[in-house]
Structures are given as C-alpha cells and as structure tokens.
Amino acid sequence: MDFNDLYYFYLTADNGGYTAAERASGITKSLLSRRVAKLEEKVGVQLIQRNSRQFSLTEAGRQLYEGTISMVAEGQSAYDSVALLQSVPSGLVRVSCPTVLAQHHISLLLPDFMRQYPKITVSLDATDRDVQVIEERVDIALRSRKSLDCEPGLVAKPLASSKMILVASPDFISAHGNPTHPDQLSHMPTLSEQLNKQESQEHKWELFGPDGAPCIIKHHPRLFCLNRWIQLESAVQGIGVALIPAPVASPSIETGQLIQLLPEWTSKAHTVHAVFSKRKGMNPATRAFLDYLILHIPEVLKEPPFR
Template identity: 40%
Template sequence: MDDLNDLALFAAVVRHQGFTAAARATGIEKTRLSRRVAALEKRLGVLLLQRSTRSVTLTEAGSLFYERCQFIIEGAQSAYESILELKSEPTGTIRISCPVLLAQNYLAPILPGYMAAYPKVTVILDATDRHVNLIEERFDIALRAQYQIEDSNNYVARELGQARRIMVASPNYLNLSGRPEIPEALHTLQIISRLSDMQDRLAHWPLRRESEHQILQLEPRLATGDLRVQLEAAIHGIGVALMPEPIVSAALKSGLLEQVLPPWHASGHIIHMLYPKPKGMLPSVRSLIDYLQAQMPATIIERSVLTPQTGVS
C-alpha cells in the first residue's frame, strides 16, 4: 500500500486551499508538501490539483480522490482517538483468569464494587481451574493459589494473602466414626486427598502445631484434584479432607463441616496475582490490579478460620 501520509498531506493542501497555508497549518515545509503531492500524482498517473501562482483547485479526479481520502483520514483519526481515550481513563475490556472456588470466595464479594467504581470497564472473568497462559491466551490478569509464587521473567507477581489448609469432616461422619484426638488416629478414618498430595498411592499430609511437625502417610478413600469435589465429599460424609481455610469457612460456619484436630494444620497456598510487565499497560488494567491489591487481602483474612500468620508455614 502507498504511504498514507501522502494522502493526509494532499488533503491538508485541499483543506487549507493552497500549499502555503497548508505548510503553516501542518508545520511541514511548502517544498516538501509540493514534492509529496507531486509524487502521489505520479503514482496515480493523474493530475489531482491545478496549480497557479495564486491558488490551487481540484481536478475532477482530484475531487473524487479527496472525497475518498476523507474517509481514510477520519477513520485513522478515530482510531488514534480511541487509543487516547483508553489511555486517559479506565475504559474498555479486561480479561482475568481465576480458579473457580477462588472466584466464588474472593472475587464474588468485591468485584461488584469495582464495576460500580469504573462503569466504563467491561470485565470478562474466566473462572477455570485450568492453568492459563496469560500472553498466548491474551489474559490481562490471573489469580493463582499455589505453594509458591511462580518465578517468571515475563510476569509481575503480587502476593495477596495466604490460606493454610485445615482438616474438616461432616459432624455426622465424626459422630459415627469418632473424633480423633491425635494425628495418628487419622489412620482409622476415611481420607479425602488432593492429587498433588499423593505419592505411591498414599496421601502425604505434612501437619504442624506450633513447633510440632508430623508427616502422615494415609490411604485415601477419594483422591481428586478438584477442590469442589473434595468439599462436597466431605460435606456428604465421605471422610476427612485437608482443604484451604477460605474454601471451607462457609461450611464450617453453617455447621455442614467441623474442624478436625484443631489447631493442627498443613502448609497452605500463597494466593497471588500475575500480570504481564506493566510497560504500556492501560489504565483499566492498572485500576483493577490496584483494586484487587487493596481489597483482596482483607477478604482472604475474613474467610480464614484460624488467626492469620505472617510468612508461609
């Protein structure tokens, strides 16, 4: 495609009714304007302007060409203005990925507040337990809950809080099977385990109470990587599950679950936010990042069962 700048220069000459006036308006030398328009006419093979010592007028071809140029120039100007609008205030669409239960427990209570504060922003939330690739899948932000923060040169990682794992079971199950008083008694109970805790067909639960540490190797009745399945299984009396505090807090408060062996717990997850490095970041994305950093830590603490601790156990 030919240089679109020549179209803009030609249109400026027509709009300002001459090369001298166009040079003053655009700040481009008159001789350069004349050369560029002449080069455009040569490429097209037609005369666009009739030149005289006093003025320039459009030829028939020039009039038709100018009419079409206006559409192109106005479209380009609109494109530039749309970017300037995006950069001037939070507006546009933000795509965020978050595990399902984190979305339900952490984002659901606070996201409406963000939407009310920034009415020009549209949020697309992909609540999925799948590990997404932010760059390849064009996500602006991802929330993660893992044992450690990911180390990557491509992303910025911000810790939002921590969630230890505690043991829970339904009161009915404990009434039937008995409430364990020491960790070793878990060997006599049915266990619900996360797949990431499994080694050689056994669940490895690294439990601690203050300075005491124990690693129990238990044979699970159910092993799954889905936290929702674990939660429902525990509520329905399948056995004892070791789960993040915020995931079970509502069920504990409602009496659907009961904490087993308090204050024993296991090392938990660091809840953190990932986003690409902020060079060229739009105000909309920055506004949501700042909002989540301000709001989510308190939400995580509110959903905790145990007294929050500093550092990762």
Template identity: 35%
Template sequence: MLNLNDLRFFVMAVANGGFAAAGRALGVPKSTVSKRVAELEQALQARLLYRSSRSFTLTDAGRDFYEHARAALIEAEAAQEAVQRRVAEPSGTVRITASVPTAQQYLAMHLPALARAYPRLHVQLEVSDRRVDLVQEGFDIAVRSHFAPLPDSGLVQRQLAVEEIVLVASPAYLSGRGTPQAPAQLSDHDGLLTGAAAGTWRLRGPAGTGAEVTPVPRMTVNESAVLLGAAVAGLGIVPLPQELCRAALAAGELVRVLPDWTAGSVTTTLLMPARRGQLPGVRATVDFLVQCLAPASAGAHARP
C-alpha cells in the same frame, strides 16, 4: 508569589531563542511574551535577559533562574499528570484468566462490585485449568492459586492472599468415628484426597512441629468444591483452604479437626505483563483485587 505562567513564558523565550519564536510556539503575540517577561523581571527586581535587535542572552542571574524555573515547570506538569491519571475513569477491556477454584473462591464475589464501580470497564474472565501464556494470548491479568512459589517468568507478581489449609469434617462423621486428638490417629480415619499423589498429609503444628500421616482413602477428587460437599455429607476428613470452608464452619456443617495443626498453605498471586500494568483499566482492576482480597487473607488466619 511568582506567576507560574510568567515562568513558562520566560522558559519558552530562552528555549526558543527569542520572544517571536516563543510566541509562535505558544500561539500568542510576541508582545505578550515580552510583556510577561518584563513583569517577571519587575517582580524579581532583577534583569534576566540582555536583549536588543541583534542579541538575546541570559544574565548571570537569568541563567540561574532559568534552571530553577525549568525544573519548577517540569514538576508542575508531573503533578498535573499524576492527578489526571488518578481521576481518569478506567475504561476499555481487561482480560483476566483464572482456574475454576480460584474464579469460584476469589473472583465470583468481587467482579460484580468491580463492574459497578467502573461502568466503562469491560471485564472478560476466562476460567480454565490450563496454564495460559499471558503475553502470547493477550491476557492482562492472571490470578493463580499455588502451593509452591511460582517460577520467575518475567511477569509482574503481586501476592493477593495467603491462607492456611485446615482439616475439617462433619459433626456427624466425628460423632460416629471419634474425634482425633493427635495427628497419628488420622491413620484410622477416612480421608478425602485431592489426588492420587496426595495420600500422605504433611502437617505442621505448635512451635513448628511436623507430622506425616496417611489416612484411609475414601474418595479422591481434584475439585475442591466437590470435596467440600463430600465432607459436609459425612464421608471423611479433608484438608481444605480455610476460606473455602468458612461458611460451612460458621453454619456448623463442618468443624475443625486438630485445630492447632494445618496442612500447609495456599497462596493466590496476581500476574501481569509489566507494560499492561500501566493501562488505567488494568491498574484499577489490580488495585481493586488487592484491596478486596488482602482483608480476606488476613481474616483467613483467624480461627473460626
């Protein structure tokens, strides 16, 4: 097996046009470069260089060997850099923006674990329902939940989670008002709405069947945690992301209504400027969130 350092001495000698210039570039005596190249030739049992006091040229074998040796050194350096990037501890500040529901539902439980995993990483989370311009405002990452596909903004997009929106109500409400057996029966029930324009629910059922229903408006709130509390209090039926109401379902505070039907899905996407994704701290944060939220997304499709 050839010594990789000997390849480096040989390549530097060729690239610099002689042993003296290579020695200066490497910070070693000329004699060291000459000796190592001679040992390389001995190991290969081939002359690589014609050298005299006036000339320094490659032999045919040396020319072929130089191309391969230079490529081997490039690959070795790339391998070293890849490992160094992998083991380098992420540090510095990572600025994240997210809406209130997204921060509460997805980030609140995971960011403390991220901080423990990377003590030198300073995470700054700004929770706001306004649409933030990542580039202009200097954010590294945005985490957004949305019902329709996001427009092409030139930002890198990574899907974190996709979960069904399910219909839920409290056992007490259903005991008093009856449990719907078909979508059409929802028009006789109190609905908890997410907005004035959300009075009609578009449902999808078995084999891709669809239905549109308009419940009786009971309460309209543009904040999902409040709607969840209203449903637990027995005020009506509400469509909510399954992960949001998972704990209430597990505790028996809520039950699924029409469990074979869903009211669409909500997607959570991570966005970032491409150049920011190369920073070790940002890359570590992105990888961490993907790892944390992908299992939650897969579990969200399992019926409780």
C-alpha cells in the same frame, strides 16, 4: 545543563543528521544545529564530525549518544506512566481465577468494582487449570499455591494468604471418631487435590503443630480433585477428611455442616497471587482491577475466628 540540548543532540545522532532529524521531529535544522553547537561549547569537545558528504559522530559523540538513549527511554516511560494515570480506565480485562475463589470471593468483589468503573468490561474464566498467561492473552491470572515459581516474562504479586485446615462432617466423626493426633488420620478416608498419582505411591500431608514442629502424615484418599468446592461438598456429605483453606470451609463450619479437626494443627498457608505479564505500560483498566484486588482480597480472605 539544559537537557533540551541533550535531546536535540539525541535526535540528530539517532536520525543520522540534521535533515533526517528535522523530518522525524519537525524541529528545524537550524535550531538543531544551533543547540548541538551550544552543547559542544558547554562540554568542551566536538561531538559531530561536520562534513558536507556524510554525518558521523566523534568518539565523545558516540559515548554521549549511548547515554542519551537511556535518558530518552526513561523519559518516555515516565511520560507514558503519567499519561496512563490521567486516562479513564476502560476496555476489556481478561481474568483467570480458580473456581472456588471465583465463586465465593471474587463474586463478592466484582459488582462493586464494576460500579466504580462503568467503562470496564471483565471477562472472568473460572477454571482450575494453569492458564498460559501470555499465550492466551490473559491480563491477570489468580493462582493459589503454597509456593509459586513464576514463568519467564511474568510477575507474581502476592495478595493474601490463608491457612489450610482439617475438616469433616459430624456424621463422619460419628462413624470414624474425632482424631486427637494427626497420626490417626492415616486410618481414615481423605480427600486430596493431588492428581495423576499411581496406586503404589504414597499420599502425604505435612502438618504443623502448636510448637511449629512438622508432622508428615500418610493418608489414603477416596477422592482426587483440584476443585475445592467439590472437596468441600464431599466433606459435608461425609466422604472423608479434607484439608482446605480456612476461608473456604468457614461458612460450612459456622452452619455446623463441618467441624474443624485438630484445630491446633494446620498446613502451610496458601497464598493467592496475581500473575501478569512483565510488559511495560499496563493499561489503565488492568491496573485498576489489580489495584482493586490488592486492596480488597485480604479482607475477603481474612482468617475466620473459629472457636
């Protein structure tokens, strides 16, 4: 079957007649009429009621028209996708990212990305709040969570995961001891990312041992802060035990500012997701940035080989 005939029929039916279809498409009425008649001959049924006063579809015509609507929509979507691939990525990409991820990881990737795509401008908002992607017109929001429930209208693409490890400074360990079991953490000052907790409420860490069995630890934070960098610096200064992603703690462990506690015990991994709108036809600049993150984020967030 010649799919052009289906398209000519769609134009005629969608515009309510040959004259209107000619105005909308630039295709002559005679050609449209001839191709629709040819289509009717092929399918063996009448599709259009021919009347000098009004245009109407037969029952078979209505059924075929409904089918061509999706056909044309899919064809247009495929055409747009190819057109986007052929265009040179340019323009502004608005990105939201947790502060520590921006400072220690995205900052390593941005220069190379921007050298590769000189026509792209990036607006990076380093913030620890949950931005409203659609309302604030953010193209890509990076979020690091143990689990992520995506809001309606958004897509969450997992990029990389990292374990949460326990760390403390050498001075802290000298003062409070080096724990040999997670239960001992309940007697030590800690650092927490949990906010808006009342004094009467308990704070808990869920840790998993070498056999995978969970252990719930009640702890007593001295500092509450969502910002991982502040938690890290506070741990380095001996304020308390921190449970933070391994890639964040890695440089301080390598320099001896921090020591990993209970190395056989970890928390659930945090996964970095790229969150963006479900709308079709992602612009080439945003697609280029997302593809770059998918390729390079796993490398910068890979697990360090702690001793």
